[in-house]
Amino acid sequence: MQLNGSQIVLECLKEQGVDTIFGYPGGSILNIYDELYKQSDDFLHIRTSHEQGAAHAADGYARSTGKVGVCFATSGPGATNLVTGIATAYMDSVPMVAITCNVNLPLLGKDTFQEADIAGITMPITKHGYIVKDVRELADTLRKAFKIASTGRPGPVIVDITKDVTAKSCEFKKIKKVADKSAIKTYTDDNINVTIKMLKAAKRPFIYVGGGAIISGASKEVLEFAEKFDCPVCDTLMGKGAFDGTHPLYTGMIGMHGTKASNYGVSECDLLVTLGARFSDRVTGNTKTFASKAKILQIDIDAAEINKNIRTSYSIVGDLKEVLSEINAKLDQMDHTEWKEKINGYKEKFPLSYQTDKLTCPYIIETLYKLTQGDAIISTDVGQHQMWTAQYYKFRKPRTFLTSGGLGTMGYGLGACIGAKVGNPDKVCVNITGDGCFRMNMQELATASGYGLPIVEIIINNRVLGMVRQWQTLFYEKHYSQTVFEDKVDYCMVAKALGCEAVRITKKEEVEPALKKALGSKVPVVLDCVIEEDDKVFPMVPAGASISEAFDASDIEGEK
Template identity: 50%
Template sequence: MKISGAKIVIETLIEQGCDTIFGYPGGQVIDLFDELYNARDRIKHILSAHEQGAAHAADGYARVTGKTGVVIATSGPGATNLVTGIATAYLDSVPMVAITGNVSCDLIGRDSFQEVDIVGVTMPITKHNFIVKNIYELADTIRTAFKIAKSGRQGPVLVDIPKDIQTAVCEFEADRQPVIPYPLTFVPEDKLLKAAEMINSCERPYIYFGGGVISGKASGQVAALADKIDAPMGCSLMGLSAVPDDNPKFLGMQGMHGHYAASVAEDEADLVIALGVRFSDRATGNNSRYAKNFKIIHIDIDGAELHKNIAADLAIRGDIKDAAERLISMVEEKKHPQWSERISQLREEEKKRTAAAYRKIEGKLCPYDIIDIISSHAGDDVIVATDVGQHQMWTAQRYPLKRTRSFITSGGLGTMGYGLGAAIGATLATGRKAVLFTGDGSFGMNLCELATAVSQNTPVVIVIMNNNVLGMVHQWQELFFEKHYSGTVLDRKTDFVKLAEAFGAKGGRACSNEELEKLAAEAFACDGPFVIDCPVDSSELVLPMLPPNGSIDEIITEVR
């Protein structure tokens, strides 16, 4: 049967299991949107307020489901508005297919209206990208995009489709099932035998895992390995939710703003087993000091990450789940009583340092109290999203995550304005309630997506930690720039409660724990979006903190 290129796109997306597209229409994708209308009983389109919000929604959809998120935008500014969302997905290895329209092939390169070389723009921030100039290649190009997005280290792929390719017609035959990713790389036996030998001979093992454990579906295997070798565990920001917060071996996030016990335990280990992590600067601090005391086994699906930032004593490329499963059968079951005792000491020391770091200020809420109260009302099934800044780190440190894929945040790119779009995408993907922790600075970036939340009646509880500053940069200025608060004091008069009401949402302000308890109960009973404005003192800091390019020897746990 001969059909148009636009219809081929929609039929191929449906064939690949796509049930929801996020996006915004425009002249160069109007044919695609016409076919979306015709197929509205088989595939849903979510209209965002801004293309960046649509990209973040597709990202949030992908993170909570493990499926490939899909976003669509028109040429020119529509396409460039996707760039931040695509880069966010790329840095955090999130599978996404971004579809953009473009001017007709004969107009490309002529500075036509709303023409941008989006393939050139996005080349550094995609796993691969395509411009389709032959309608007979269109369906297979989209299929390949889905295959690449989900293969190996996952990530975004862009498909740019000129206008004349959308209107042209050709024969189309749908495949019976979605494409499957390229075959996984499995670890050679001799490499795992060497790893097992190193693990069996160590006295202070430590497991450090990241987002690769979540995307590799290896959470159970990592926890089982920790139990068998009696190893404490810590994670990167992207690894949060892979292991339940109440796992007795889990010490929490480590690194620049990680838990004291997790960071110190890693430093005192004699062997670090790193699984699905990239050893970013926020996790390691000063690289020359980082691995001074321990050997490293590094296992990752992406061979480019091995030895990139930190040299490993044993670097292994391969599937995390397969490697962990096989390692469990190879290693000896051991107990390390002295090491366990030291971990218990570090936990107790962390409690004391945490208690000293935060104080009660009249008329303001303590960040940890906000998180504790919200989590007590939310339940274990809620999706937790954040924007980027101090609130993000407080949430990462404190929120008791119990379910895999329940925490979504921008880690690698650190995208302010990420959270609301991502939370919307996550709730629409799962039907579950989401809570977004944000700051007044981050929320201001993309608060227009509150219109989307209201129009879709998404059950998102938005908790604004409102300190009237750009908190994380403000903190750096306080600690390292002699309190030169240049450009970080917002001095805005925005009333977030009235703003919520103007968008058609509900909202309230809490200036005490008692007020927050009442508002939280109301918010989580609400079917649609609910905004809670929480005044926080600008002097509150995210602690512990490793100084920029600092080391564990310089950790800051208290400032007065």
């Protein structure tokens, strides 16, 4: 049948099972939006307040559902406004297809009004990028884009289409999407057998779980492996929820703001089993001393991550769910009671703690957990509140924690929360942000209110850029350069002006009633939680130091 380019785009989205799009219209993409108008019964389109919000929403939708997120933008500034969201998705391996439209083909490369080489601009931050200049290539290009975005190590793909292609017609043949079974097994039985020998030889093993465990859907296998191996488990920021945060084997997050139990345990173990993690600098600290007493076994789907940051003793390249299934089938029940007792001693001696005589972010997060019992999707922005959330909210299930781990994108959380709510309408969705991050994309509250999305936005308001100030306090002689907000912005008034309910919290006793009301609301609610400006996230490892050098407030007091 003969279809024009705009019709082909939407037909290909239907083939891929897409029914939700986040975007913002403009001149070059107008043909597609006109066709979307005609097919509005087939798609839910969420028009965000800014294209960056659309990218973050598509990201949050993808992370929380496991589907490919889709966003639309027009040419020039519309497309470039997606860049930060695309980079965020790339760093955290999130499947996304960004569809942009450019100027007409004869006008490309002539500095035409609202022209930008978005495929070139995003080349370093996408798995692949396409410029479609021929309508006959459009369908196959879109199909390839979705396959690339969702297979192997996932990531964003951009498809830029010239405007004339969206108007021209060609023959289109529908195809039925089938499960991709073409993946080649990248490991052997010998790899599994060598791994089993390493596991059996270990006396002080530790399991380190990253975001790959969530992407591969391996949570069940990770749990079975940890219990069979009888081994302590730590996780990364991206791995939160892959392993139950209430399980007795769980020791907390590892790294710069990880628990002392995890950091000390990994520093003393003789085998570190790395599951779907890439040895980020925020995890390893000084790479020369990281897990220096241990053999390192790494299992990851991306061969490029093997020996990139840390030299391994042995590695398996493959899908974590499949690899662990084979390991679990061959691994006998093991017993590491003595080692576990030592790690439990660290957990008892060095628990996470905070001041209980005042309103703090950890108290707010613990109260949120108590009210939700972990049955919520939590997004965050980046900074102190992000680390407190990772420390004090017990994530029990995968795809319940959405945060920018690799790029560290301030302004990510609200869009991601909107995407999560759209993809999971029956779930409680909460974004925890700082006042600095809230300013980045607070206009997306208008998106939430406009579409009647009952999300909860918790602002941890200390009137400073908290994490930067913490570093200035500890390492820059309290030179608070440009980190204090001395303006008169009223976040509750902003929230109400954007169509949301808002409550200001200044005392501990106000937290639970406000949270209960917000969680039960049918409209978006903003909670402006005013805390002290000098609260700090502990434990902490100085940049470049060994993770065994983690310190907290008591260590600082002891030095005085």
